[in-house]
Amino acid sequence: MSSYSIEIRVIPRPGLLDPAGKAIHHALQSLGYDTVSDVRVGKAIYVDLEADSPESAIALTENMCQKLLANPVTEDFNVRIADEVEAPA
Amino acid sequence: MSSYSIEIRVIPRPGLLDPAGKAIHHALQSLGYDTVSDVRVGKAIYVDLEADSPESAIALTENMCQKLLANPVTEDFNVRIADEVEAPA
Amino acid sequence: MTQTPNRPGALKAPAVAPREGDPVITAAVVEEHGLSPTEYERVQQVMGRDPTFTELGVFSAMWSEHCGYKNSKRLLRLLPTEAPWVILGPGENAGVIDIGDGYALAFKIESHNHPSAVEPYQGAATGVGGILRDVFTMGARPIAILDSLRFGDLDSGRVRYLFSGVVSGVGDYGNCMGIPNIGGEVYFDEGYEGNPIVNAMCLGLLKREDLIKGEAEGVGNTLMAVGARTGRDGIHGATFASEELSQDSQASRPRVQVGDPFTEKLLLEASLELITSGHIVGIQDMGAAGITSSASEMAGRSGTGVELDTLLVPVRESGMTPYEILLSESQERMLVVAHVGHEAEVKAILEKWELEAEVIGRVTDDGMFRIVEGPNVVAEIPALPLTEGCPTYEREGVESEEVQALRAMDLSEFAHADGDLNETFLRLLGSANIASKQWIYRQYDTTVRTGTAVRPGGDSGVVRIRGTKKAVAATTDCNGRYVYLEPGTGARIAVAEAARNLVCVGALPTAITNNLNFGNPLKPHIYYQLRESVIGMAEACRLFETPVTGGNVSLFNETDGVAIYPTPVVGMVGIIEDIKNITHQAFRSAGDAILLLGDNTNEIGGSEYLYVLHDLVAGAPPSVDLMGERRLQHAVLAMIEAGVLQSAHDVSDGGLACAIAECAIGDAEAPLGVEVHLVDALPEIPLLFGEAQGRILVSCNPEEVDTVFRLAKSHGVPCRQIGTVKERESGFKISTAKASISAEVDNVTRIFMEAIPSLMNLVQSGTPEEEAQP
């Protein structure tokens, strides 16, 4: 077993209304960032865990997403090994 | 000018208590994921914008983070060009 | 304007060329749209030709159960709807009653059962959003929310997932809008395992002169789309809301609607400003069936016609067809009819609130619901037959034999305690249906707007009316088990309990809204439940002089053929003339006398006791004497006005013992002891835990006991002192001839307060995966 830091991105399903994205987009525009054409807001979740291979670490995490971390009705998710920079200490 | 899809990860500062991360960690354990040692929850924000180079797109987005998207007291941020997979349609 | 060009059938639709790209209409397509062959023939009659695909979509939405009330309209005619104080009865966005001092109260209840079963958080949130819009489109500012919920038993992870998702959805939306939640109810019973019930009720306050209707008056006036943009959300939600859930409804479900309470808050402020600005003649929520229902109903109501251009509707997604735009159920949108020439002023008001308003059409005089896409007409339907012409049915109703057998069951063997009575009592008190609901309403802002005088936790919620001495009270009630066992009686009890809950806070019952949650009415035993419930509700409302000013019907609440308990939720409002009369349920001080108004009986049918202790839903529900209830209501109000009561509490689920405990515990901050002795010659179980109707538990200062007796007598209400309020230390004691309960007050309090929290902490509250497999 060795330890892995996994990064999960949970993103609102395309086409679903994203109120947070909408509000932030609006705010950015009123701050003068007028080249912004769209904003979507999701979650970035970092999970540190023990597993015996990167593959099994990823598989286990995808399983967590289906079970708990993502809402299958409204969200898509994406799992990968986090590199040093991203993994918060 | 060409258009870029930028991914921003906003992450709670190391050492800062992270109620969401704690709650999810607890939930994962009660679901039997006992190899999980830590969970941190942040935001993944996707911004589509026009800029005349990747560098300026990144620079502009970092500027948004300092101004609005991240709270320096509690959060770190990390900006990069989103690859196809991640950019939500 | 004249109705004549608009009589059903008087108009025929001119030819409309099919839009290229649209599917051809086959029997299968018609069926997918939820229309029966005969209904489709009716469409062809109305049109005088075959409909286009777009027109078919419009009909399917308007003639769905949800919009067309196919299976309930005829029954609803039985309900009393009139009284001198009723300003607007059923048919409008919300009912409106006169409450004096120049004020009126708009209120309505709405269901979001199916969306909540699919996505509990968004389903519940958008349910609250919808009922709020119904109220503020009347020109009323929402002042209170109530929520009436039903779930399966909490030992299922999926149920916990649904329950916690629904509660945060209800909470987050109302909290963000800044509308206090003042009450509601929740029941947990296997009978709701497959189909949770989520009904939300809203009360709004308006100055009489600000009342506005959802009408498209004034030929030439301008139709404007206001608020959020239109996306592909929940297309065919209205039809969907009228279908049974089944395994594959996961696949076939429309895209979930996501709520945006922030946008709705802006829309609320903008709408109220619009309504008082004089620039508009009508406004209506784009709720179920979106633009289609709002536009055609506004035209239908005022006997005019409308023409609108789908290319002018602000959209969130590209490439949307007229069909999609017409049927989208994107939230936080309004249809406004502006005085022609005032469009700029309307836009200005919306812009101030950082919202959009776009001209999308106009009011016409030809009685047609006409949709154009730029230069091309894509739909042209006579408006009145579209809104009023939906075929309605009287179904066959037969009571199921299974239920008859359950009701006839002999329960005498359960009349005596088996095992330790203290344990039995504490188990009952700790059942999720009896225990404190604080876990829920702690997540709801109950004090915003600084008007809440009685918060959730009492018999009814109370909101004072600023600038007057008045307050309004509201409650929701329905015990689905009673209705299941005997629909007529169950419905009468729902109305009677609501009225008791109101008088207990000092309010005079004034009017009701109702939400009829039932299974598939095409099944005779379900239609029987529906019919008998409406008849029972009508009888009680007539007798109590609480007319029905509106409501909502949610049918087909079934999963794979299994129906929910029939659940006709009653949302009743009452008026308190002087806030000094506001009364609370908790005992106030040691030494006060505890009196019982009404009689104990030997009934335990349909009780929580049978469900919790014997896992049984059987027997006849308690009998209810409506005349007696009426006398009881007047007696309690007289006592409150005489200022002699320290507390009042309705005796309902869990019976007398649990009601006494609720009064002793109060909000659990400073619980008190009690010593009660019951002399009735009844077996201890019905006496302590039976749910006999027509009972209210009051407490008063010993000097006032005589007055309470006198007022009870003069109103012909049985009354006796059953005990005394004691110090916390002296314990919780109830004795009967045969047996007695004796417990530590702190123990009773802990069990009552911690039951639901500990159930919810059992395992983390369910998971999406469990949710994904109904």
Add this chain to the structure above:
Amino acid sequence: MKIAVVTFPGSNCDYDLYKAIELAGGAPEFRWHRDTDVGQVDAVMLPGGFSFGDYLRCGAIAHMSPIMSSVVAFAERGGPVVGVCNGFQILCEAGLLPGALLRNDSMKFISQDVFIRVETTETQFTSSYEPRQILRVPVAHAEGNYHADAETISALEGDGRVIFRYVDRDGQTGTGGTPNGSTNDIAGIVNAGGNVLGMMPHPERAVEDVLGSVDGLALFTSLLSQTASAGV
């Protein structure tokens, strides 16, 4: 004594504040977040609610609103500024107060009465209270969990800038009286100048008997008696 009440899109306690100020004898005036000047007033109040939906971070978008530069200037001139609930969050985002308000430790929205102890009456916001008076006041928030780094906390404590602390009904800390996990049971703080107050509980919701408590009223009367004499 004019007091400006700033309404942001999504504010929903602005009217409640307005009414409480009136009741206490002050002269409230609404300001819209797009106004660029708070105007000639003796104090400024930022109300509770969900400015911009609280969709990014509570108060994050609001602190960039046009009116805020004028509010900051007013505070720097020593003018009294009060932020309640969302207003507190906005003041932290704007840097007028240290620290941040994180998600409640329960992860749930919490609506209930709490007891808070007046830690000092030596401020223009608490002068009409009794020392260590226990107040019953409602809270209603999902992000009220006060957090700041260790130095900031000890500075706040050292300078006596913790004005309100969550306690139980007997005035004790550490007995579960804190609803949200706040560091040191902090419910309200002032800035170094003592003229900017942020608090999570809602004093404006406890100003009339019919609402269940009148313990919030003295905060308004304190402020009014100050602004009467002082005035900026």
